[in-house]
Amino acid sequence: MLADRLAVKPSTEDTVSRADLHRRAVWRTRLIAYAFLAPTFIFILSFSYYPAVRALIGAFTSWDGFNPPTWIGFSNFTQAFQDPVFLQSIGHVALWTVVGIPLALVPPFIVAELVFQLRSMRAQYLYRTLFIISMVLPTVVGILIWQYIYEPTGVLNAVLKLIGLGFIHHAWLANPAYALWAVILMGFPWVAPFNLLIYYAGLQAIPGELFDAAAVDGTTRWGRVLKVDLPLVMSQVKLLLVLSIVGVSQNLLTPLLMTGGGPGTSTTTPVFYMYQTAINYDQYGYGMAIAFMVFVVVMVLALLNMRYFQSES
Amino acid sequence: MVQKRTPSLTTHIILLILAALTLYPMIFMVFNAFKSGVQTAASPFSFPLHPLLQNFSLAFQATASAYWRSGFVVSVSVAAMLAFALLSAYAFARLEFPEREVLFYVIFGLLLVPGFLTLIPLFLEIKALNLLNSLWGLILPYIAGGQAFCVFILRTFVRSIPGDLFDAARIDGAGELQSFLKIVVPLSVPIVVTLALLNIVGLWSDYILPSLILSSNHATVAMAIANFQPPPLAPSVNAFNLQLAAFTMASIPIAVLFLFLMRYFVAGITNGAIKM
Numbered sequence: 001m002l003a004d005r006l007a008v009k010p011s012t013e014d015t016v017s018r019a020d021l022h023r024r025a026v027w028r029t030r031l032i033a034y035a036f037l038a039p040t041f042i043f044i045l046s047f048s049y050y051p052a053v054r055a056l057i058g059a060f061t062s063w064d065g066f067n068p069p070t071w072i073g074f075s076n077f078t079q080a081f082q083d084p085v086f087l088q089s090i091g092h093v094a095l096w097t098v099v100g101i102p103l104a105l106v107p108p109f110i111v112a113e114l115v116f117q118l119r120s121m122r123a124q125y126l127y128r129t130l131f132i133i134s135m136v137l138p139t140v141v142g143i144l145i146w147q148y149i150y151e152p153t154g155v156l157n158a159v160l161k162l163i164g165l166g167f168i169h170h171a172w173l174a175n176p177a178y179a180l181w182a183v184i185l186m187g188f189p190w191v192a193p194f195n196l197l198i199y200y201a202g203l204q205a206i207p208g209e210l211f212d213a214a215a216v217d218g219t220t221r222w223g224r225v226l227k228v229d230l231p232l233v234m235s236q237v238k239l240l241l242v243l244s245i246v247g248v249s250q251n252l253l254t255p256l257l258m259t260g261g262g263p264g265t266s267t268t269t270p271v272f273y274m275y276q277t278a279i280n281y282d283q284y285g286y287g288m289a290i291a292f293m294v295f296v297v298v299m300v301l302a303l304l305n306m307r308y309f310q311s312e313s
Numbered sequence: 314m315v316q317k318r319t320p321s322l323t324t325h326i327i328l329l330i331l332a333a334l335t336l337y338p339m340i341f342m343v344f345n346a347f348k349s350g351v352q353t354a355a356s357p358f359s360f361p362l363h364p365l366l367q368n369f370s371l372a373f374q375a376t377a378s379a380y381w382r383s384g385f386v387v388s389v390s391v392a393a394m395l396a397f398a399l400l401s402a403y404a405f406a407r408l409e410f411p412e413r414e415v416l417f418y419v420i421f422g423l424l425l426v427p428g429f430l431t432l433i434p435l436f437l438e439i440k441a442l443n444l445l446n447s448l449w450g451l452i453l454p455y456i457a458g459g460q461a462f463c464v465f466i467l468r469t470f471v472r473s474i475p476g477d478l479f480d481a482a483r484i485d486g487a488g489e490l491q492s493f494l495k496i497v498v499p500l501s502v503p504i505v506v507t508l509a510l511l512n513i514v515g516l517w518s519d520y521i522l523p524s525l526i527l528s529s530n531h532a533t534v535a536m537a538i539a540n541f542q543p544p545p546l547a548p549s550v551n552a553f554n555l556q557l558a559a560f561t562m563a564s565i566p567i568a569v570l571f572l573f574l575m576r577y578f579v580a581g582i583t584n585g586a587i588k589m
Contacts, residue, residue, distance in 0.1 A: 029410050032489050036404035037416065039397040040460050044423060047457035051434035052426050058434060065437060111331060114324050123325075129575075130332040134339050136568040138518030140539045141560045145338040148553075155341065158357060189334045197579060250429045253521060257539060271429045278433045279525065287433055295430050 058288035065284050076289030085265050086273060086290065093269045096184050097248050104244040105237065107190040112199035113225055128200060132193035143257045146186045147173065173259055176266035183254055183267050195240050202233035242302050249298050270294045346557040350550035368551065372558035374544045379537035386448050386533065387516045390455035391509050398460055398508075399501060402467030403493050407479065417468070423461035436525045450526045451533075455516055463508050470504045471497055507581035510574050514567055538563050 059076060063069035080086045115127045134142070149155040150172035157169050172182040206229065214224040252271045255261050261268035261276060268276070270290055278287030345353050346368060347361035404410075405417050435454055444450030474496065482492045520535040527533065529540060541556040543549070571578065 026410070029408050030412075033404040033408040033410040033413070036400045036408070036489075036493075039393075040401040040420065040464065041416075043397065043453070043457040044420060044460050047435065047438070047454045048423050048426065048431065048460070051431040051438055054434035054438075055430045111328070114328050118321070118324060127328050127332065131335060132579075134336060135514070136564045136571055137339060137342075137560075138535055138538070138563055138567070140518055140520045140535045141342070141564065142338065144539060144556075144560070145342055149338065149341075153354075155357060189331055191331060191335045246427065250427050252429055252432075256521065274429065274433070279436075284433060284437070291430050291433070295427060298427065299425065 055288050055291055058285055059292035060289075061285040063285040064282050069285060072285070076286050077293070079286065080289060080293065085268060086270065088265060089268045089270045089273045092180055092267065093249055093271075095180065096251075096269065097245065099184050100248045101241065101244050103185075103187075103190045104192060104195060104247075105240055108192050108195035108240075109199050109233075109237075111191045112196050112203060113229065116200060116203045117221070128196075131191055131196055135193045139253060140257065143186070143254055147258050150182050174263055176263050179259055179263060179266045183258060186254070186258075198236050198240060199233060202236040203229060206232045238305070242305050245301050245305065246298055249294060249301075342557050342560050345554055346561045348554055350548075350552070350554055353554060365551075365554070368554050368558040369562065371544055371547045372541075372555045373562060375542060375547075375555070376534065376537040376559050376562070379532050379534045382448060382531065383517060383534040386451050386455070387513055390452045390459070390516055391512050393452075394456045394459035394512060395463060395505055395509060397456065398463035399467055399471075399497065399505065400493070401460070401464045402471045403489075403497055405464070405468045406471035406474075407492070408489070420461055420464050424465070428458075432521065432525075435522070439526055445526055446528055446531050448527075448531075451523055454522065459512055463512075466508060467501065467504065470501055474500055503577065504581075506574060507577040510570060510578050511581060513570065517567060534563050 058069065060071060060073055061069035062072045062075070111131060115124050115131075118124050118127070137145075151157075152169075152171040152174070156172065157166075160166055160168055170178055172178050210228050210232070211224065214228050219227065250271050251269070252275055255267050255269055255272040256275065259267040261272050271294055274287045274290040274294070276287075277283045277290065341357070344359070344361050345357065347364035347366070348368075349365055352361070352363075401420070405413060439445060439450040439454070442450070444453075478496050479492055482496060487495065518535050519533075520539060523533045523536050524539075527536065529536070529542075532540070538556070538559045541552075541559050543552045543555045547555055
């Protein structure tokens with residue numbers, strides 16, 4: 001009995017204190033971790049999550065920004081689908097997406113291939129640098145220079161005149177028939193530096209033996225591009241596709257600076273309309289409802305893309 | 314064998330034409346920044362043979378105060394953003410605590426929240442906090458906005474530091490904070506520089522949020538050049554050239570950063586993308 005108690009008692013005490021110690025250690029690490037995480041969480045909760053939640057709730061309210069918001073359920077959404085400007089803006093962004101995505105994906109790939117196929121590494125470096133220099137221009141500057149290029153007395157009309165096509169002279173951004181196309185086609189020849197770098201890195205990561213094998217098989221240069229290079233940069237294509245969809249659908253800066261959504265509403269996109277309803281017309285609830293819809297559509301498109309491409313590869 | 318038949322000359326010609334067209338808006342900007350309005354009207358494409366340096370001093374007069382504001386906003390935002398992100402990255406990569414995964418996804422989930430969704434509530438929040446026309450009204454959201462991406466990249470980096478280093482430090486009696494300061498901070502300089510560069514470029518050219526929060530007499534550089542007002546004494550015929558001079562000047566800080574740190578930048582984009 002005594003021996004039993006002597007044997008058992010210390011051992012239970014031991015396990016208790018070990019569990020206690022363990023618990024204390026867990027709490028200690030937890031507290032340290034929380035201390036390390038605190039600044040990040042204070043900031044993202046106040047300036048990222050709070051506005052995000054407010055945006056989602058605000059979509060179901062009517063709000064002028066001064067008086068307290070009132071809950072109106074789905075009214076903003078039903079209103080949007082009867083709003084000709086909103087419906088028209090969906091068409092605009094759809095066209096922009098359909099035309100803009102090939103422009104974001106194809107020219108940078110062609111240039112990446114051309115650069116990558118040069119034999120001299122110095123030449124490759126030189127061209128790569130030439131094509132990415134324009135990254136130093138602030139986005140605002142790029143847009144405003146293109147705005148000038150499109151002006152009636154601007155560069156585009158001067159070039160058209162120079163090559164004998166002076167009769168297609170237009171005030172590109174002032175004419176509702178051309179303004180949206182002008183905005184979409186801005187940036188000719190569309191060699192986006194970021195996209196170029198992504199493709200180029202993808203090409204560099206392809207093992208050299210594959211090119212040798214293609215050469216032994218007598219594959220032509222562009223045959224190899226289609227059969228070897230393109231399949232092996234599919235993960236880059238996928239990344240750029242998702243980024244372009246997200247980028248085009250939330251591009252607010254271009255219409256805001258270049259056209260102000262006009263002339264009329266001819267270059268109004270949903271995100272621009274959101275800005276306009278909220279900031280210019282004080283219809284904050286309605287603006288947030290539009291943002292909500294764009295958000296849902298973009299998320300669905302991005303997820304579908306990732307799904308589709310993941311199952312492929 | 315195929316390599317020998319590649320028509321290298323054609324490739325060079327195509328690349329040069331494409332490069333010239335790609336760079337054209339920039340060349341146009343720089344050339345015409347040195348001309349008068351009359352010269353631009355007469356020959357918008359030509360090289361400025363008689364450079365008008367006065368354009369730059371006039372353009373700078375009109376935008377000088379914006380450089381101080383942008384410099385302050387960008388440096389404070391990026392420094393705080395990266396300091397906080399690195400602390401969090403350390404916690405996620407090196408500390409074992411029960412809520413680690415959940416909290417990581419709370420941060421990571423923000424990558425799915427697009428800027429346009431939060432733009433209007435953020436503007437209203439800043440207004441309610443009485444921070445309109447204050448640079449802090451930009452700095453606070455900027456610090457928050459950078460967390461998701463920076464924590465994500467830095468966590469991967471801190472994880473890749475060999476555990477032996479931390480074990481050795483622990484044996485020497487170092488606590489978590491010392492390990493962080495003496496091991497993680499010095500080793501992460503290259504990746505932090507890359508992230509700093511990406512964020513500096515982004516914040517320097519940000520226009521929409523500043524244009525909502527600041528009035529034109531508190532403008533940042535991006536605002537001041539977009540809504541450019543030439544100084545009162547400047548000849549109005551040259552207003553457009555002065556604006557181009559202002560554009561050119563606003564690109565110089567970024568160009569200087571690129572000149573010294575291009576390697577980090579290219580590595581950052583390409584490595585980051587492949588890992589994703």
